[in-house]
Amino acid sequence: MRIFGELPGLYEGDSFRNRLELSQSGVHKPTQAGISGGQNEGADSIIVSGGYEDDEDYGDIIIYTGHGGRDLSTGKQVTNQELVRGNLALAESCKNGLPVRVIRGAHRKSNFAPEDNYRYDGLFRVEDYWKEKGKSNFIVWRFRLRKIEGELKKQSNVLQEEQAEYNSKEDKQTKRIETRVQRIVRDTILSKKIKEKYKYTCQVCDTQIETSSGYYAEAAHIKPLGAPHNGPDSEDNLLCLCPNHHVMFDYGGFGILKNFELIGIEGKLKIMKGHLINKDYLRYHLEHFYDEKNR
Amino acid sequence: MRIFGELPGLYEGDSFRNRLELSQSGVHKPTQAGISGGQNEGADSIIVSGGYEDDEDYGDIIIYTGHGGRDLSTGKQVTNQELVRGNLALAESCKNGLPVRVIRGAHRKSNFAPEDNYRYDGLFRVEDYWKEKGKSNFIVWRFRLRKIEGELKKQSNVLQEEQAEYNSKEDKQTKRIETRVQRIVRDTILSKKIKEKYKYTCQVCDTQIETSSGYYAEAAHIKPLGAPHNGPDSEDNLLCLCPNHHVMFDYGGFGILKNFELIGIEGKLKIMKGHLINKDYLRYHLEHFYDEKNR
Numbered sequence: 121m122r123i124f125g126e127l128p129g130l131y132e133g134d135s136f137r138n139r140l141e142l143s144q145s146g147v148h149k150p151t152q153a154g155i156s157g158g159q160n161e162g163a164d165s166i167i168v169s170g171g172y173e174d175d176e177d178y179g180d181i182i183i184y185t186g187h188g189g190r191d192l193s194t195g196k197q198v199t200n201q202e203l204v205r206g207n208l209a210l211a212e213s214c215k216n217g218l219p220v221r222v223i224r225g226a227h228r229k230s231n232f233a234p235e236d237n238y239r240y241d242g243l244f245r246v247e248d249y250w251k252e253k254g255k256s257n258f259i260v261w262r263f264r265l266r267k268i269e270g271e272l273k274k275q276s277n278v279l280q281e282e283q284a285e286y287n288s289k290e291d292k293q294t295k296r297i298e299t300r301v302q303r304i305v306r307d308t309i310l311s312k313k314i315k316e317k318y319k320y321t322c323q324v325c326d327t328q329i330e331t332s333s334g335y336y337a338e339a340a341h342i343k344p345l346g347a348p349h350n351g352p353d354s355e356d357n358l359l360c361l362c363p364n365h366h367v368m369f370d371y372g373g374f375g376i377l378k379n380f381e382l383i384g385i386e387g388k389l390k391i392m393k394g395h396l397i398n399k400d401y402l403r404y405h406l407e408h409f410y411d412e413k414n415r
Numbered sequence: 416m417r418i419f420g421e422l423p424g425l426y427e428g429d430s431f432r433n434r435l436e437l438s439q440s441g442v443h444k445p446t447q448a449g450i451s452g453g454q455n456e457g458a459d460s461i462i463v464s465g466g467y468e469d470d471e472d473y474g475d476i477i478i479y480t481g482h483g484g485r486d487l488s489t490g491k492q493v494t495n496q497e498l499v500r501g502n503l504a505l506a507e508s509c510k511n512g513l514p515v516r517v518i519r520g521a522h523r524k525s526n527f528a529p530e531d532n533y534r535y536d537g538l539f540r541v542e543d544y545w546k547e548k549g550k551s552n553f554i555v556w557r558f559r560l561r562k563i564e565g566e567l568k569k570q571s572n573v574l575q576e577e578q579a580e581y582n583s584k585e586d587k588q589t590k591r592i593e594t595r596v597q598r599i600v601r602d603t604i605l606s607k608k609i610k611e612k613y614k615y616t617c618q619v620c621d622t623q624i625e626t627s628s629g630y631y632a633e634a635a636h637i638k639p640l641g642a643p644h645n646g647p648d649s650e651d652n653l654l655c656l657c658p659n660h661h662v663m664f665d666y667g668g669f670g671i672l673k674n675f676e677l678i679g680i681e682g683k684l685k686i687m688k689g690h691l692i693n694k695d696y697l698r699y700h701l702e703h704f705y706d707e708k709n710r
Contacts, residue, residue: 124604160611162607203627203628208628215631309419329668331667332506333503333667334503368624368626373627373631
């Protein structure tokens, strides 16, 4: 059984001499692959060892490159990567908010790598995934991982305690520390303005969601906020969507062509007078998030 | 204009002699009401002063009681509260993840109140809202607020810096520290099992959402996790829903009767063989989250 999250007796900073030791301890089971995971289950751990020319390590944030497409003897990228196997497992972890154990291997180019051996560096969350042209001009899949700490970790621990209490009451297994995960959605004040402009109806399907306290919609950034996309929080980069189409848009279920026809699903984006959408952002989203091959 | 979040020159622990001083500083504008907010805008600040017999203060978590229904001379709860005015504003803050400034007033019953005057105690997020019978046997609306700190605060700050950078590039206003907010959705490993059981189709509307990396659905806890509800993370307390119906369910847009007919919207819950749903949890949800009066 694949275990997500913390393992009993495993602490941040723990060192492992080699891949075999990592494998036998259960921290990262595969002895060759950098991503441990099943494509329907999610990824439980990754090794960051600088093997991919496109990896970027900023300490608490890692831009990790998926696997595939490399020449086995030279290590050079020789073909496009696809959203399959370990890459798909990391995408699954992203959608379900599963925690990923990160192990760093020694690498002279990284400021955050250990000097030798392998080091367990804690739990990270896959915040986002997308594709782009890598340094070798082939498509690579990229995953932004952020370390889970502070409030989220505290929350997870509180929840784990609640869970343990519940489990012991019900006389079930008492160790389920892997069960709690979280997904974060960001919102902004400008988001509220765009939602009001559309009276909380979805620009794709016209749905207007009603709650006990009024209507609900979500504002979607076309070119995402945050590095490396650095999309702006401005009206020409925002859409008013229902949660269903927001999820589909963020996870590449559909894209928007420059004539506002949808691709991946039927239909055309509804646009209110005075809402000017920047078409460069639409193209950015199409190139990085929409994946035609999987249709 | 209502300003959400931090104010220039305002620091946690700042003391104010009285409501007038709080009002004039802009920290909490109304001089009488405990909730500052507009029902279409959200609430920007609250005063926790122990005036309501049902308030509970745990420091970083506050279970705050909405306003209304009290006898003005005795302060006793004499009728049901409704989800209107300040209460609706706090609900709006919850749905949009807006930060709320919390000011505590002196109160002998609370361990977290200042000894005298009013103290600004930082930003909180409204995690959840529901109704219940209060100590006086009348319906009160309750809001669980959690202090924003640690990773989330750090993330907000990073985002604010990005924002400031963007603003200065574009030569727009440079102070928009109030623009970043976040909403958190929790997920669990058991959630994944229930989603697989239903092949990622919604039990309300049969929608199956497709992304570039496969199907997407959400698992909804009927009786929520976490205090004070303390619903279990077990299959009999979980539903597989599309994000739209998950949001509607959590925010009281519909309820589920014991014969699995829906109330608030048309339809009946689809249930797979072998998925036993605990009807006590359905009743708990109906009583606490579904609000018939607003239909």
